[in-house]
Amino acid sequence: SVTGGKMFKGLGDSDSVKCVIDGNAGAGAWWNCVGAVGRHGSPPGIPGPNGLTAYRSYLYIWKPGD
Structure with missing residues (x-):
């Protein structure tokens, strides 16, 4: 179980x-x-x-229908 706000729960x-x-x-x-x-x-x-510590991040956005 991941605690302390570390679990992914959606972007905001x-x-x-x-x-x-x-x-x-x-x-x-x-x-x-x-x-x-x-x-x-x-x-x-x-x-x-x-x-975990990361050293880069990527954000991909997908629009349904494209």
Whole structure:
């Protein structure tokens, strides 16, 4: 079980000043960050999936019917 706001629950506005959009559903953290403007961990990265540190992120948007 992933706790502390680390489980992906859908993208939305981040509560953190270090991230624009995250996937923790307002849990007060910035895990699953998309659009990081801060650093996390050592070596520095961004909060990724399941409590791991990531070093890049991609956001793909799909419009049904295209």
